[in-house]
Amino acid sequence: VAAPLRAHLQAGGTVELFWFSLGSPAMVEMSATARPQAIMIDAQHGLWTREGLENVAGLMQGRVPLMVRTADASHTAAATALDAGAVGVLAPLIETAAEARAFVDASRYPPQGRRSGGGVRPLMGDFARYYSDALEQTVVGVMVETAAGLENIEEIAAVPGIDLIFIGTGDLAISMGEFPVPGPAYEAAIQRVRQVCAAAGVPCGLFSADAADARRRTAEGFAVTVSANDIALVTKGFAAAAPEHAGD
Numbered sequence: 001v002a003a004p005l006r007a008h009l010q011a012g013g014t015v016e017l018f019w020f021s022l023g024s025p026a027m028v029e030m031s032a033t034a035r036p037q038a039i040m041i042d043a044q045h046g047l048w049t050r051e052g053l054e055n056v057a058g059l060m061q062g063r064v065p066l067m068v069r070t071a072d073a074s075h076t077a078a079a080t081a082l083d084a085g086a087v088g089v090l091a092p093l094i095e096t097a098a099e100a101r102a103f104v105d106a107s108r109y110p111p112q113g114r115r116s117g118g119g120v121r122p123l124m125g126d127f128a129r130y131y132s133d134a135l136e137q138t139v140v141g142v143m144v145e146t147a148a149g150l151e152n153i154e155e156i157a158a159v160p161g162i163d164l165i166f167i168g169t170g171d172l173a174i175s176m177g178e179f180p181v182p183g184p185a186y187e188a189a190i191q192r193v194r195q196v197c198a199a200a201g202v203p204c205g206l207f208s209a210d211a212a213d214a215r216r217r218t219a220e221g222f223a224v225t226v227s228a229n230d231i232a233l234v235t236k237g238f239a240a241a242a243p244e245h246a247g248d
């Protein structure tokens with residue numbers, strides 16, 4: 001996306017993410033040839049080390065907006081991602097407005113929040129410039145992916161400073177007892193989150209399986225979708241190349 005990611009979302013723009021769990025900076029760099037709108041590094045379930053995160057954030061700087069799904073909603077997790085150079089953070093498993101507010105606090109510098117100054121990449125250039133850009137451009141997202149989060153969706157969506165509410169579709173199905181075969185209650189919950197977000201003026205996203213699924217969800221009104229994830233791509237790629245073991 002040409003504008004900063006936050007401005008793009010605030011203007012009603014849509015984003016199809018590439019999502020990376022396997023911890024390979026080379027794979028992220030390779031994906032950049034497909035010109036993704038943004039990249040999500042999964043530091044919750046993914047195999048990323050801090051060094052890997054630093055490397056990939058450096059590689060993508062000025063090329064593709066990079067977000068991090070943080071390990072949790074802590075100050076340390078938010079700062080690790082943002083100090084590496086991520087333009088946005090996405091906290092998993094948010095269930096209450098208080099938890100959402102605490103993550104905004106962790107991700108935004110004073111006076112908007114309580115993010116600590118410093119960080120190696122912010123200090124590499126003009127920190128005053130970085131600071132004012134961060135106040136304006138940092139994307140703060142929270143994941144709603146449990147029955148409890150659903151219950152509190154109106155209050156979560158009303159928290160100031162939230163740029164994105166993102167549905168973890170896998171966890172949501174598990175939490176609702178709708179896994180592995182989600183029924184109508186699951187789909188209704190997803191659409192309700194989208195409607196609550198729309199009423200609150202907050203962009204809504206969700207984890208989608210592939211490009212076709214992402215496009216379908218974008219057409220429904222979701223602002224952020226996932227059009228590729230490395231686990232699925234690599235798994236499918238190898239499966240398609242599986243040798244035929246005749247007779248064994």
Ligand code: 3PY
Pocket residue numbers: 092145167168169170171172207
């Ligand atoms: C989920 O589907 O639960 C996620 O967190 C996205 O991977």
Ligand code: MG
Pocket residue numbers: 092145168170171
């Ligand atoms: Mg999840």
